[in-house]
Amino acid sequence: MLPSSSVHLRYAGYGKLRVETGIGSVLIDTAWRGRVRRPSNMLRELPPIHRLIDAPDGVALCAVFGRQSVLAALRAVLGAFRADIAADLQREPPSQADIFERAALHLKRQDMRALRPVINATGIVLHTNLGRAPLAHEAIEAMARVATRYCNLEFDLHSGRRGARTQGIEPLARALTGAEAALAVNNGAAAVLLALSALADGGEVIVSRGELVEIGGGFRIPDVIRQGGARLVEVGCTNKTRLQDYRDAIGPETRVLLKVHQSNFCMVGFTEEVGVASLAALAQSHDLRVVADVGSGLLHPAQGVPEPTLRQALADGADLVTCSGDKLLGGPQAGLVLGREAAVDLLRRHPLLRAVRLDKMTLAALEATLVLHREAPEKIPVLAMLAQSKDQLRGKAERLLSLIGFGAIEPSEAFVGGGALPEQVVQSWAVVLEPPKGIDAAAAALREAADPVVARIARERLMFDVLTVAEDELRALAAAVRAVLA
Numbered sequence: 509m510l511p512s513s514s515v516h517l518r519y520a521g522y523g524k525l526r527v528e529t530g531i532g533s534v535l536i537d538t539a540w541r542g543r544v545r546r547p548s549n550m551l552r553e554l555p556p557i558h559r560l561i562d563a564p565d566g567v568a569l570c571a572v573f574g575r576q577s578v579l580a581a582l583r584a585v586l587g588a589f590r591a592d593i594a595a596d597l598q599r600e601p602p603s604q605a606d607i608f609e610r611a612a613l614h615l616k617r618q619d620m621r622a623l624r625p626v627i628n629a630t631g632i633v634l635h636t637n638l639g640r641a642p643l644a645h646e647a648i649e650a651m652a653r654v655a656t657r658y659c660n661l662e663f664d665l666h667s668g669r670r671g672a673r674t675q676g677i678e679p680l681a682r683a684l685t686g687a688e689a690a691l692a693v694n695n696g697a698a699a700v701l702l703a704l705s706a707l708a709d710g711g712e713v714i715v716s717r718g719e720l721v722e723i724g725g726g727f728r729i730p731d732v733i734r735q736g737g738a739r740l741v742e743v744g745c746t747n748k749t750r751l752q753d754y755r756d757a758i759g760p761e762t763r764v765l766l767k768v769h770q771s772n773f774c775m776v777g778f779t780e781e782v783g784v785a786s787l788a789a790l791a792q793s794h795d796l797r798v799v800a801d802v803g804s805g806l807l808h809p810a811q812g813v814p815e816p817t818l819r820q821a822l823a824d825g826a827d828l829v830t831c832s833g834d835k836l837l838g839g840p841q842a843g844l845v846l847g848r849e850a851a852v853d854l855l856r857r858h859p860l861l862r863a864v865r866l867d868k869m870t871l872a873a874l875e876a877t878l879v880l881h882r883e884a885p886e887k888i889p890v891l892a893m894l895a896q897s898k899d900q901l902r903g904k905a906e907r908l909l910s911l912i913g914f915g916a917i918e919p920s921e922a923f924v925g926g927g928a929l930p931e932q933v934v935q936s937w938a939v940v941l942e943p944p945k946g947i948d949a950a951a952a953a954l955r956e957a958a959d960p961v962v963a964r965i966a967r968e969r970l971m972f973d974v975l976t977v978a979e980d981e982l983r984a985l986a987a988a989v990r991a992v993l994a
């Protein structure tokens with residue numbers, strides 16, 4: 509240590525100080541500290557990846573996590589620093605130690621969790637591979653409340669006796685749909701399976717050939733019917749089925765007329781199908797039941813989505829209507845069965861129910877989501893996404909573009925997806941980029957970013973549709989894009 513009296517500081521031109529001591533002098537570039545530093549200079553001072561990976565800390569990380577993962581982590585961390593510098597959040601260049609510390613944290617986090625959040629820039633709101641509906645905060649809170657403590661899952665607090673597991677959601681589902689009775693199970697497929705097992709009871713189920721659909725992931729309606737112990741009777745042709753076709757197929761073993769919403773394909777041209785109301789009238793005259801699998805579970809007929817609402821299918825006379833909890837209902841993975849008390853009661857007493865019942869956290873999230881449908885539907889993320897105006901979406905795309913710093917914005921056609929009509933387009937906006945080094949490589953690198961990004965590829969370009977990107981994801985999305993493409 510030098511005695512302070514022997515140290516003199518002299519101004520040596522803009523941004524420069526000369527420090528003179530008894531044993532010599534050094535020139536200090538004060539642009540290294542404080543606001544004098546320009547983001548463009550700081551960006552240039554970030555160390556290149558190849559130098560980091562070959563530094564001792566880099567080599568040490570590679571030994572534990574592998575070179576590819578370390579490269580990806582360094583890219584992500586540098587990208588995040590770049591974004592922070594550009595946004596004036598980082599006023600000094602990070603030290604090499606800072607960079608390695610962040611990279612190590614990154615790698616440890618990734619290492620622990622296989623299931624991670626991703627940024628969905630596909631513009632497909634209900635993307636089954638990306639976990640369908642994001643949950644509302646209210647639903648998360650409800651889950652946490654019952655997950656961390658004991659709860660009255662199957663306990664009637666009034667009588668002190670055993671209670672029904674879905675007692676909380678039943679009155680809500682009834683009030684929202686007009687159904688006499690309701691039941692919730694593990695998912696939409698389980699709802700169909702249980703409904704057909706209980707109502708067909710080994711007999712025949714009549715379904716149109718135009719509705720023998722595979723819903724995705726190998727889930728086929730005919731297989732579900734067979735699993736339920738029922739025999740499938742197909743009627744009509746792929747493109748046309750008439751009421752007379754159903755009538756002709758009814759025999760002594762017939763129990764159920766099944767109506768399946770065509771979730772993931774659409775027929776155009778010469779088509780004809782029979783609606784729930786006509787099937788219900790036919791069923792009544794033959795003492796049969798009508799089950800309508802509507803798929804998406806739309807509660808409010810708004811949002812310009814021409815999906816059948818649950819209320820409509822019930823009003824048309826279906827004995828049971830089934831849907832998913834995590835499509836347009838906007839809740840957790842679940843299946844709802846709604847309908848006549850006598851029919852729902854058969855399901856409640858069916859042994860299969862035990863195998864497809866819901867856990868306490870899902871029930872809590874489903875209950876909270878149904879409460880929101882009644883009180884504040886705009887807080888349900890899926891509905892909020894679909895309610896964004898074109899101007900809002902354009903503004904969001906402009907913000908994303910300025911965070912990325914290159915590319916262009918243009919109108920985009922987004923989709924509801926996941927069991928809503930596949931051709932149902934939502935007008936949106938996107939940032940569009942043409943990666944110089946190949947589109948597939950860029951898309952792959954984005955998927956493996958620290959905050960994985962799934963983009964849409966259209967006409968040899970990468971599109972980042974903002975319909976499905978939350979405002980608080982824009983910065984991370986931009987950082988990932990810059991790290992991969994800048």
Ligand SMILES: *Cc1c(COP(=O)(O)O)cnc(C)c1O
Pocket residue numbers: 695696697698700723768769770771801802803804831832833834842843926927928
């Ligand atoms: C999505 C869908 C199902 C399956 O529902 P899951 O919740 O995914 O099990 C069944 N039928 C139709 C018509 C659907 O759209």
